[in-house]
Amino acid sequence: MKIQNKYMIGAMFASSLLYACGGSGSSTEEIPDSEPSPANGELSLNIVGLPDGTTSTISISGPNGFSSSIDGTTLLSDLTPGSYTVTTNPVLIDNIEFDVMPATFTLNVSANNTAVQELVYMTDVTSQGVISNFGSVYVNGVRYSTDDVSVETDDSSDASEDDLKVGMLISVKGRQTYDRSISSASNISHYSKVEGPLDAISLADNQLTVFGQVYQLNSQTRFENTTLVSLQVGDVVEINAIQNGDDSWLATYVELENGQDSFKLKGELSSLDQTAQTFAIGSVVVDYSQAEVESELANGLFVKVESNQGTVDGVLLADKVEMDDSNDDSDSELIELDGVITDVFENGFSLGGRLVNWSQSTNFVAGTSAELAIGARVKVKGVRTDNGISADRIRFDREGEIEIEGLLQAVNLDTSTITILDTEFVVDEYSQLKDDSDLDIRRFRLDQLNVGDLLEVEAFPSGDMLVVKKLEREEAAGESDNDSGEVKLKGSVVAIDGTTLQLQGVTVTTGQFTEFELGDSDVSSDTFFAQLVVGDWIEVEGIMQADGSVLATEIETSSSNGDNGDDESGNVEFEGIITDFISIESFTVNGRLVTTNERTIFRAMADSMLANGVRVEIYGREAENGDILATRVKIEDMDDNDDYDIEIKGILDADAANGMIVINDQEIMFDESTLFSNGSAANLLQGALVEVQATINANGQLFATEIEFDDNDQQSDVDIEGVITELLDNGELVVAGVTIVITDNTVFENGNSDRLEVGLYVEVEGRFNDEQKLIADEIEIGETESDDLEGSIGQILSDNQFTLGNITVRHDRFTIFEDGTVEDIVAGAEVEIEGFINENNIFMAEKIEFSDD
Template identity: 60%
Template sequence: MEIQKKHIFGTMVVTSMLYACGGGSDTAVDPIAPISANGALQLSIKGLPSGADSTVLVTGPEGYTSDVNGDATLSDLLPGTYTVTADPVVAQNAEFDVIPASISFTVTANNTTVQELIYMTDIQSKGVITNFGSVYVNGVRFSTDDTTISTDDNDDASEDDLDVGMNVTVKGRKTADGSISTASHIDYNVHAEGPIESISLSDNQIVVLGQVYQVDSRTVFEDKLFSELKVADVVEISAIKSADETWLATHIETSDAADTYKLIGEIANLDESGQTFNVGSVSVDFSQAVIEGTLANGALVKISSAQGLVDGVIVADEVELKDDNSNSDKLALDGIISSLSETQFVIAGKTVQWDENTQFRAGNSDDLNVGIRVKIEGTELDGNLVASVIRFDKQGEIEVKGVIQAIDLESNTLTVLDTVFLVDEYSQLKDDSDLDIRRFRLDLLSIGDLVEIEAFSNGDNLIVKTLEREETDASRNNDDAEAEIKGQVIAIDGQTIELQGAIVTTGQFTEYELGDSDVSADVFFAQLLAGDWIEVEGIKQADGSILATDIETSRANGDNGDDESGGVEFSGLISSFDSVESFTVNGRLITTDERTVFKGTAFTTIAEGVRVEVYGREADNGDILATRIKMEDNDHSDDYSVEIEGALEADAENGRLIINQQTVFFDVSTQISDGSEADLLQGTYVEIKASVDENGTLFALKIEIEDGDEQNSADVEGTISELLDNGEIVVEGITIVLNEMTEFENGNISRIEVGAYVEVEGQFNEQQKLVARKIEFSDSDESEIEGRISAVLSETQFTLGDIVIEHNQYTAFEYGSASDISVGVEVEVDGFVNDEGIFIAEKIEFQED
């Protein structure tokens, strides 16, 4: 590195005076002798570990020598050329030195020369880029002023070719405390480039070139969301090794059809005579390949192939041995613990040792466990890594979406939803706004920006794990009070929920979802437990709490499933539409059946270009059987409005209504349909769409007046006895009228058949027919069966006792697969009985004997 120089100039005043005695005396006074005009040298020593002393030799004119062990000022130096030589210092099992080791300079009279010596050690850091300015890897900011950068396709790349989430190898130098770090070279290679063979939203996995890649909340998707990827898309994946034979994807971007497919992995089962080896479960044929290096089991290689994976075999055109040796005293790694013993563990094949001198960050030694992701820095000793720092990459405990209220660059904090979050050197920052700033930093955020944050608690701080800016303040149209939060339930008090860093309150209008089913508040809270994950949409209140408009159970952060049943959920526009039973969202075929619930409006309004939220079960080929379809406005303007329906409890007065024991305000801007303000009388049945402000006040955006009054409202429960030719049905002798505004629960109009048990809410018309507002199908046919398989009837059917169980492409399997189905195996099956009396399995869980 270049030694930094700095000169501080001082002045010394030398005066000479001639004194005369008497007016004409010839006697002269000798002048005062001048002060010796020597100089000084101030040495500043930086970069060594605490307690380590430097060994510096200073030589100069007339045989001058001086040994210096730390910061020092050498005075009364003769002007001339001096040389400072810094010997290497061994500390913490690493060698620290100054480059160049010797430097010469001139000391001039009456001046103090300041010379800074920075001790650094070589380091190789293998990990994921979390931030820019210059480049942050494994919690260290590496300066990239004089760095060479290489990628797969470009040995002369630039920093613009790098992105957050890419797993890179940095070679450079750093001081003991990391305050000064420089990168001499950064190398990025994709772990895999090829077509997607399969995708599982429920398992958060994709398969490329035979390798399984897991996706989590920190995976960066460059141009498509996970739910938008589809089979046959060509992707470039950056990844780190997981605890098993899978990989954790850290960065995924799509590319055009590749001329060459690539895969990095370790050689196993090398057969030199047959010229094959394995990478994971895939066989590699290298008989026609150019080999760079010596192949051996356990060696890390990069495979290039024009054909890709064909019938489970990659025919390699080139196999390049990747040098995995650090050749540095310091080594930093980002990985997942695959095995663990008392004072050591293994990540990415490297044994890591720790002792009483190891510094733990964001956790302690008790938090070490198989499957935990950690970032490590240490020194190599006898082939092992002796850790000086272990930093835990903990699972997020809270996820919030809201606008920035405050930013403090001195403390590196920002405030969202009245909660303070700390951005540290490990936080991953990404700009997903229209500005799309690549080198994104905390100081580029502004108050009013809409951000999504995932964080975990560490002491008194909430540490940012990931931060994504969704919209800038200038482009955002939403209300500052709008809020989303996801986290684990800490405590429940009545119908108030405490999450990490937030209190969630509820109201009469709050909608509740368990899995993919709408439920009442009583049912929801009867099943909710501390430790459960929930997602909340609502309005931030003046006291800092969040008044929920929607609450649903969820999986942990990073999972795409909607509940524990293995279902999935995602949003998108309908891009092609064949029928209500078959349409495409995010490139995925969505099918519906008679049990699919259409929420938000009648299913007849589904069409191309409509935005929907899909809940359902996923087939191996990525198709989704929807259990629920929820309509969304394309501009999301209604995300934080609420809907209330019922009979008015009093006449409208002074711009206010009372419905379901809730006061709703309205004014001339409120849209009133099928009537006017004069019709808002006690007993009138209305449907209200209202906004909620920060004080929990409801304001009616739209009021729809239903025909009839409270006396005409009725509920009918029973079995459908007749289907009339005009589309009407008969329940308990009452004729039920269905129209496009009829809402269905636990199914749709396809479930209307003789013998179906329904609950109907509606109003009688002039013909005394009940016009249905809502029809709810009984879930009595939903059940759970447990037992040992008594017979296997076919590839898709087996029996439990006398009950025929049928599974299909949408059946979720837990602790096993369809191939494990055999006589005597004990299973637990969730599902329903269809019209043919066959039990359709939605989930099959294999039980331990």
């Protein structure tokens, strides 16, 4: 048995204030007694915090030599009024000592009344993990009351709870009952892993690099004052992280620091060289030759390094080195940890450098012992032993398998559930809650949600329930004009039925107007569903229907768990507003240089529409310095309320009837509120060429908000295909003997106007003008005639060129490498290459994958 030093709270004697549920301390309570003895009173002592059947030894003494000993909840009657002294003794359960603080106190008994006192038995606990919620503070699924807590941060030893945020890593020291139903914090220490300038940012890999150390991001990483896509190399950030492997870390919290001129790094000291006066923290080498050192250094110590100079030649120059005791839990018997498994052995594993043992009596939640593996994130509750931590409960931290953005339909505080898209989600003690609305409530709770709030929820299935991992309120009810039917989904496909699919209980239907994307290519419904399989991750934008399903306006392939990559190619996707526009070949989005080439697709737009201030979606490949080579550029509507408008252009199949027109078998409703241009409802006759702006109602019907009659409504659409035989000086081209006119409204698919050249195969849709020239509405460029390459590298021609057989292959800073790096390009290496042949007959490598064979 390990006896702990207990901190006595002398001031509690007078009021008999003890720990109680909800952090509200127990106190003497006067309850009228229906039939007490005349002029005498009663004393009710209630035992709390011990398992049923546990014996406790409590002695009571009082006036006139009164003395009694009890071993459980007891009512003492017929007591002489006066002061009574209660003395409690520790109780040993599973070699853990539980006691009442203070152990001895006095109570006043008055005539004709009952004095009631709870005796709460608790033991010392240390919990190290991520803040998931407030009210008071939730860590590792436990609510710690913070009525009388001291808070320390890197910046202040006298901080407050207001300095803490969801996602931060903290160490809580406090007291806890046997069943953990009552937990009280006495001290909270916040500890960031690093504070320094960003060396590199990878959207493709979801990684940040500071002082040469890589920090992995996931969908649970919280960002403060910034977002991943807006961060720039050189920005100073504070990162909270848990160990993800020997030299890697998983970031739980990232905050952009403004005007920071000093840096910090924390971790375990290793590779100490007292002669060179250097040591390592992970992969970071620290030079402490000019530093103020708090105490003698030794391998295995946890230290905090402060630096005003940063790194020189990859070495961090320390100005101060001090011991870091934020991980110290030696004064507690109960331990709670959050971390990623770094090693596994029989009936045990390593978690953040700590040894955790489990047995047949260990309770596994959201997983089984068979799933304990390197890389798995778990939350452990256990008891300190000489051989590490003996776990009595291990909870797997599951990745989210569905993401939904939509309006809150219902909230049930009794069952801790919310409803979005007619789907019920359970919010448990591990769920992260955050308010990103204009209300910006820091201590955000479930009871502060309102029907109509716009929520983003990430959840995972557990049995027949969907459990919330992360809940963010994007907008409070009434903050925007968001239509209640507009939703976004992301998740893995669990079933496919024709052109309808299921995402974790949400049915998604498609229509003629649904846009489909595979990677960076627009495809037909037939092509999309021919390649889609159960288990694929997709993103859906659409409209909620009356039956609870979602009618998709756009579906695209995606990657899981919050990655920015769209598929397995390593490409990235992000949105932002154009700044520093130079040309369509070079402009800036979110501080990142975006370049385009002849293969860049300007989707559903003319490239002449690009300019400063235009919001765009960029899909492309990322260079090491963060520059992007765009393979697709799409203009996004600046008005979020129009995100789900549908544009349909075509010839009326029949005369309008009963408030309905039909284009290509698609029915579209209209009424007196519909706006008309270049005509009226009377002109809605068979053969009329119109452009329709429409919305979708809850029943999946299209309603025309605007109908524009084309000036050339007597002309039929014309399709021409063939190779380009001439490029005229005025920008026109000739295909199959027909002169094609390109306008600012011409839409290109599979490339842009830079790709146009004699001999290129194209398909052109348009209408003839009076000069019998075809005005191109859309030009689809045929795919480049080239195959992917596979084989052994031959000669190394230069730093960026080599041969594969008789083909010259060139790679550049935008080439994606898999299972290897540019250093692995050597003669004889087996590779698979994706790319295209340029005008100089050189194969441009977009992706190089190294083979083990």
